[in-house]
Amino acid sequence: MSLLHLSEVSAFYGPSQALFRVDLDVAEGEVVALMGRNGMGKTTTVKTICRMLPAAGGDLRFAGQDLRKLPSHRAARLGLGLVPEGRRCFPNLTVAENLAAAARPGPWDAAAVARLFPVLADRRDQMAASLSGGEQQMLAIGRALMTNPRLLLLDEATEGLAPLVRAEIWEAVAALKRDTGLAILVIDKSLRELSRIADRAVILQRGETVWTGAMPDLSPHITDRYLGV
Amino acid sequence: MRRETLLNAAIALGLLAVPLWAWSAGEPFTITLATRAAILALAGVGLNLALGLGGLVSLGHAAFFGVGGYAMGILAHHAQTFAPLDLGLFTVAGTKSMPVIWLTAMVFSALAALAIGALSLRTSGVYFIMITLAFGQMFYYFAISWPAYGGEDGLSIWVRNGFPGLNTLDPIQFFAICYVLLMAALVLSAVIARSPFGLALNAARQVPQRVETVGIPVYRVRLVAFVISGTITGLAGALFADLNRFVSPSMFSWQLSGELIVFIILGGTARLFGPVAGACLFVALEHWLGGLSDYWHIYLGALLLGVVLFARGGLIGTLAGREVAHD
Numbered sequence: 001m002s003l004l005h006l007s008e009v010s011a012f013y014g015p016s017q018a019l020f021r022v023d024l025d026v027a028e029g030e031v032v033a034l035m036g037r038n039g040m041g042k043t044t045t046v047k048t049i050c051r052m053l054p055a056a057g058g059d060l061r062f063a064g065q066d067l068r069k070l071p072s073h074r075a076a077r078l079g080l081g082l083v084p085e086g087r088r089c090f091p092n093l094t095v096a097e098n099l100a101a102a103a104r105p106g107p108w109d110a111a112a113v114a115r116l117f118p119v120l121a122d123r124r125d126q127m128a129a130s131l132s133g134g135e136q137q138m139l140a141i142g143r144a145l146m147t148n149p150r151l152l153l154l155d156e157a158t159e160g161l162a163p164l165v166r167a168e169i170w171e172a173v174a175a176l177k178r179d180t181g182l183a184i185l186v187i188d189k190s191l192r193e194l195s196r197i198a199d200r201a202v203i204l205q206r207g208e209t210v211w212t213g214a215m216p217d218l219s220p221h222i223t224d225r226y227l228g229v
Numbered sequence: 230m231r232r233e234t235l236l237n238a239a240i241a242l243g244l245l246a247v248p249l250w251a252w253s254a255g256e257p258f259t260i261t262l263a264t265r266a267a268i269l270a271l272a273g274v275g276l277n278l279a280l281g282l283g284g285l286v287s288l289g290h291a292a293f294f295g296v297g298g299y300a301m302g303i304l305a306h307h308a309q310t311f312a313p314l315d316l317g318l319f320t321v322a323g324t325k326s327m328p329v330i331w332l333t334a335m336v337f338s339a340l341a342a343l344a345i346g347a348l349s350l351r352t353s354g355v356y357f358i359m360i361t362l363a364f365g366q367m368f369y370y371f372a373i374s375w376p377a378y379g380g381e382d383g384l385s386i387w388v389r390n391g392f393p394g395l396n397t398l399d400p401i402q403f404f405a406i407c408y409v410l411l412m413a414a415l416v417l418s419a420v421i422a423r424s425p426f427g428l429a430l431n432a433a434r435q436v437p438q439r440v441e442t443v444g445i446p447v448y449r450v451r452l453v454a455f456v457i458s459g460t461i462t463g464l465a466g467a468l469f470a471d472l473n474r475f476v477s478p479s480m481f482s483w484q485l486s487g488e489l490i491v492f493i494i495l496g497g498t499a500r501l502f503g504p505v506a507g508a509c510l511f512v513a514l515e516h517w518l519g520g521l522s523d524y525w526h527i528y529l530g531a532l533l534l535g536v537v538l539f540a541r542g543g544l545i546g547t548l549a550g551r552e553v554a555h556d
Binding site for chain 2: 050052071072073074076077080081082084088090091092093097098100101102103104143144146147
């Protein structure tokens with residue numbers, strides 16, 4: 001049974017329809033890549049899952065519960081850990097305070113986050129706004145982990161980061177998959193890294209799921225057709 | 230030790246030293262000024278939780294100040310007239326006991342804050358400012374039209390309420406009570422700011438939607454903060470009424486809400502001791518400039534303009550640096 005299940009989900013920004021028929025499943029311990037060109041509805045799908053945008057239609061379930069009836073904070077408490085696009089740490093809180101603000105009981109605590117990202121331990125009393133982009137991304141992932149999620153949603157986790165920092169983030173995501181078995185839904189433009197880390201892929205085009213399958217089945221023909229790479 | 234911590238300690242000691250000096254020098258009026266500053270600072274500490282930490286610009290906090298004041302006035306009035314307070318189903322005797330009056334003031338201001346906050350916090354920005362102002366004015370006009378307790382003329386209390394073991398008519402002892410309550414409120418405020426609840430409140434001021442996505446109900450966090458804030462301000466209102474031995478509808482006025490915001494901006498928004506520094510500065514200016522001109526508010530306005538334009542961290546921020554958002 002899927003941990004996250006979306007079936008024919010549609011969503012609107014005001015009068016403009018952004019999602020038409022999104023079908024997506026993530027099982028326990030699975031890493032799924034949500035792919036597509038710019039503006040195809042990947043971030044909108046994540047926002048709809050996290051209840052930041054209401055689903056107009058379709059079925060949207062997490063751990064068997066209908067997410068469409070829940071406010072954003074209740075959905076998060078079911079076990080959705082969001083690392084939003086653009087990081088969005090709490091800028092006027094320190095690293096330690098960013099983590100403490102999100103903390104909920106479970107195996108992930110500040111010490112566990114520091115083991116995953118040692119640089120955060122060195123910066124614990126530093127304001128989030130004064131961190132580098134890579135450090136802010138690590139903090140955003142750490143903050144999501146502090147909620148002890150069942151599913152981690154990584155929206156453009158390495159966007160705009162230096163190659164070395166990106167490698168560090170991907171290594172941490174691989175460690176999460178390998179060591180914790182955490183289910184992850186990841187959005188990124190790096191096909192090479194996604195191929196290495198994801199079990200399955202879902203491709204969106206114009207707000208609609210157009211391809212779903214195992215990562216090894218993602219042929220050059222499909223990537224050329226839907227992703228332009 | 231951080232510069233701001235040292236500055237806070239200096240302000241706390243300064244506020245204590247001035248009335249002690251006045252006491253030894255036989256200057257009771259100066260003690261009364263310091264008491265007034267401590268009480269207004271207490272009200273400011275309450276508002277600072279909502280405004281500074283939570284970013285909730287309330288123009289209706291005078292409502293809680295007034296509720297606290299009238300709680301004191303009504304209970305003391307019935308105590309001094311020996312007429313029981315008729316609550317319809319039952320009657321209650323008045324009291325001159327400060328702890329009982331404080332508890333009553335805090336309970337009623339908390340209930341008022343819960344009702345006002347529950348409705349106001351469904352809005353944000355300028356709508357929140359206007360709806361809190363509207364609630365404050367509702368209380369103001371209700372007090373004006375309440376003849377049983379003086380209406381527009383207010384209510385004089387010719388007793389000073391008592392505290393076990395203390396002579397509250399002695400200005401220095403009454404100051405000591407107000408000072409201890411102010412320090413207790415500051416400790417509570419510091420504990421809240423460092424707690425996960427305070428961090429969530431602070432984060433919600435910056436990026437509320439992101440706070441929701443980590444599982445924190447922003448509305449509930451803000452409502453609890455608003456109620457704590459109103460409760461502290463209500464306690465200050467009860468002390469203020471005791472200091473003046475007089476309550477009037479002016480305790481509910483929007484000008485008073487504005488003055489509380491002015492203290493916080495002058496002292497430093499979201500700084501622990503910002504309201505204390507601001508209230509001390511305000512009372513000092515009111516005394517000195519008020520003696521020079523009836524239009525002393527013009528100078529206060531110019532000072533406020535200067536702070537907003539050139540010293541946005543207020544007095545504390547200017548002296549201790551601007552890099553830290555809270556103490």
